[in-house]
Amino acid sequence: MTAPARSVPILVPRAGLRVVVESDRRRVPIGGWILVASVLFAAFLGMIWSRTALDHNAFDIQEIEYQIEIEEARYWELRLEAARLQDPARITTLAEEMGMVYPDQVRTIVVSGVGGPGADAEDRWAELKGLLSASP
Amino acid sequence: MTGLGPTGATKPGRGRGRLVAVGVALLLAWGGVGYRLVVVQGVQAATFSDHGEGQRVQRETLAADRGTIFDRDGRELAVTVDSVTVYANPLEIDDPATVARLLAPLIGEPPGEILTRLAADSTFVYVARQLERDQAQRVKEALLPGIYFLDEPKRAYPLGSLTAHVVGFVQPDDNRGLEGLELQYDTPLAGTPGELVVERDPQGRTIPHGDYSIVPAEPGSDLVLTIKTEIQFAATEALQRGIDRTGAVSGTVVVLQPETGEVLAMVTLPGYDPNDRSGIDSSLYRNRAVTDLFEPGSTQKLVTIAAALESGLVDPWTAFDIPEAIEIEDTRFEDFTVHPDQLTVTEIVAYSSNLGTILVGELLGARLMHEHMYGFGEGRATGVDFPGEAGGILSRPEDWCPSTCVAGTSIGYHVAVTPLQMAQVYATVANDGVWVQPHLVREIVDGHGAKMPVIAHERQVVSAETAGRVRLMLEAVVDLGTGGSASVIGYRVGGKTGTTQQFDVETGEYSEEKVVASFIGMAPINDPKVVVAVVLDSPLEDASGGSGAAPIFAEVMEAALHQLGVPPDGS
Known part of the structure; x- marks a missing residue:
């Protein structure tokens, strides 16, 4: 007994359709993506670096400000020390230890016309002295 | 494949059950995390945020x-x-005795005192x-x-x-x-x-x-x-020597620049060190030049004479017959200096005659005398920029006693002044009759460097002519009278001595032993640049203005004139 032969369907492109072979031009441009990713990564690293640098600088500034405070404090300590060194009592004591003394006699040199009393006052004083000497 | 039993197959229900259990556990775990996330980030976000901020953010x-x-x-x-x-x-110190012993040489305190503090039941x-x-x-x-x-x-x-x-x-x-x-x-x-x-x-x-x-x-x-340290130092040294010499309880020196009212020096002794006040009696803090009152005695005579001159009642050569004494009720006034029986007004000042001044004062009367005293600044605070200034005591003329008040006041009793007030009276005479408010601060410099100079008030008290006449009388005191020890080589100096008996509160009478010795003066007399007032409280030796206070005045005045570079005017 012979079974009836079955027909095998044949794949035939339908009308209006055509097979297109994939070309290289349609492949994903991986090099470009790598470049973009690298730039982004570099930017990211740069941002992290700049942030770290800013933080570092901030700490440096803080340290410098602290040093300024210390130097200012030192400045005032030195001014205080200078003021103490200028104390007349200290200088007098040191001068006496060095054998310095006040002069026994003071000579005053009066320069004519400099710092002298006015004629008016002289006259008035002469008048008063005359009156005083005339008293009993 | 392991895990297969002899039967060659697992029960599919058990495997699915475990998977479901793990899934539920994960779900619960993630659910818990999610719930906490919602609570932390959502429901209690503000609370946690504030809490964190409180830990990080500090207000200083x-x-x-x-x-x-x-x-x-x-x-x-x-x-x-x-x-x-x-x-x-102290709660962190296990061995306070050892710590105290180690600290002692480092901070310069006895170990016992440090140990007492370290043994306290306290955290600080x-x-x-x-x-x-x-x-x-x-x-x-x-x-x-x-x-x-x-x-x-x-x-x-x-x-x-x-x-x-x-x-x-x-x-x-x-x-x-x-x-x-x-x-x-x-x-x-x-x-x-x-x-x-x-x-x-x-x-x-x-x-x-x-x-x-x-x-x-x-x-x-x-x-x-306005203080000049060198003058302050010279005044302190001179006053200390004066106190040592006289045995005075305390002393005060005021140095003024009459034209400006600037205080060049203001000294009170005994003093104290403000850097170490431990064990110091607080009474030593008082600046007696501003806070303590005394009866000015003979230094007041300048006011009486200036008032009489200004009022036209006398002139420098008006002569008075001086009696042996003046008795008013129970009070007997005498002179303590030897002088002729008749004195001019100038000589009354030069010889510091109580009786002559009383006679001049009687001419003035209470009202006129009070008017000039108040004008010179007695009985009211000078307004110096210093806390706790005393205003002095000066009764209204209608309250003066009818008996001895005019006489007593004319020679410096019944009135109380501060050394600064009295120095200011003399500064007014030195400044041609213009009273200038005394002050200690010359200028205030704010934090940005802007300077604000202090402006001193002024008022004319007596005429320049009267002031000039009085100055020459004061010169006579130093040249011929009781103030010889006040002279300064090279300069014409004028001033007035004062020796006042102190009122004894316990006996209610004036003490025969306790006095206030003072000298107030100016130089160069023709155009005074400096006024110096010296007041000694209760000197035992040289207990008078002429012998106790005047030498101190001379030392201070000489130093001040030299420090200010005032040229000598001959003497």
């Missing part, structure tokens, strides 16, 4: 730097420096306040347990007791003024505190890019005083 008060006090030449009289305070937590005790940095560093290097350090500003007075009564001092805890100019000018000196808002990490470092805002502190103003 920025203390304003207290202004510096300078003398007129720019020398520091009061400076604020950094210091370190050492404190302890001061060990040493306001040490200098070097000293504190040595304590730090000792690495003692339970010992901590705190930065504190400290007020220092480099000249010590020399200007203590003028400058005063501050309270160590908060640097607020307690005495003297530190108190008078506390507000401008203190400045305005600022505020810093900042985020800090657990180590206390500022978090970069965190919250940060600052209101800077406004630094306190500096004060430039």
Whole structure:
């Protein structure tokens, strides 16, 4: 007994359709993506670096400000020390230890016309002295 | 494949059950995380945010730097420096005796006193306040347990007791003024505190890019005083020698520049060191030149004579017959100097005649005398920029007793003044009759460097002619009268002695032994640049104005004239 032969369907492109072979031009441009990713990564690293640098600088500034405070404090300590060194009592004591003394006699040199009393006052004083000497 | 039983297959229900159990566990775990996330980030977000901020964000008060006090030449009289305070937590100290023994040489205190503090049942005790940095560093290097350090500003007075009564001092805890100019000018000196808002990490470092805002502190103003340190020193030395010589209880010197009202020196002895006030009697803090009253005695005669001259009742050569004594009711007035029976007004001043001055005073009468006394500034505060100034005592003329008040007041009793007030009377005569308000601060320099000079009030009290006449009479006191010890080589000096019996409160009478010796004068007499007042309280030797106070005056006046570069006018 012979079974009836079955027909095998044949794949035939339908009308209006055509097979297109994939070309290289349609492949994903991986090099470009790598470049973009690298730039982004570099930017990211740069941002992290700049942030770290800013933080570092901030700490440096803080340290410098602290040093300024210390130097200012030192400045005032030195001014205080200078003021103490200028104390007349200290200088007098040191001068006496060095054998310095006040002069026994003071000579005053009066320069004519400099710092002298006015004629008016002289006259008035002469008048008063005359009156005083005339008293009993 | 392992796990297959002899039957060659697992039960599919058991495997699915485990998977479901793991899934549920994961779901619950993630659910818990999610729930907590919602709670933390959503429901309680504000609470946690505030809590975190409270830990990181700190508000700090920025203390304003207290202004510096300078003398007129720019020398520091009061400076604020950094210091370190050492404190302890006694509960952290296991062996306080050893710690006290190690601390003692470092801070210069007996171990016993330190141990007493370290044994306290407290978490905070001061060990040493306001040490200098070097000293504190040595304590730090000792690495003692339970010992901590705190930065504190400290007020220092480099000249010590020399200007203590003028400058005063501050309270160590908060640097607020307690005495003297530190108190008078506390507000401008203190400045305005600022505020810093900042985020800090657990180590206390500022978090970069965190919250940060600052209101800077406004630094306190500096004060430039009228005091000249060299004159202050000369006055202090001369007064100390005078006190040693006379045995006086205390003494006061005031040096004024009559044209400007500037106080060049103001000394009270005994003094104190404002840098170390431990064990000091607080009565020593008083600036007696401003706070203490005395009856001016014969130095008051200048006011009586000036008033009579100004009123036209007498002139310098008007002569008076001087009686042996004047008795008013129970009071007998006498002269203590030998002089002719008839004296001119000039001679009354030169010989310091009580009786002659009383006669002049009787011519004036109470009302006219009071008017001039008040004009010269007696009975009212001078308004000097110093706290606690006494106004003096001067009764209204209608309250004067009808018997001895005019006589007594004319020679300096029944009236009480401060040394500054009396110096101011003489400064008025020195300044051609113009009273200029005395002041201790020359200018205030704010934190930005802007200078605000102090303006002194003025008023004409007597005419320039009267003032000139009185000055010549004062010169006669030094040249011919009771003030010979006040002369200064090279200069024409004028002044007046005063020796006043002190009123004894216990007996209700004037003491025969206790006196106030004073001398007030000016130079050069033709155009006075300096007025000096010296007051000695209860001298035992040389207990008079002429022998006790006048030599001190001469020393101070000579130093002041030289320091100011006043050319000699011949003598």
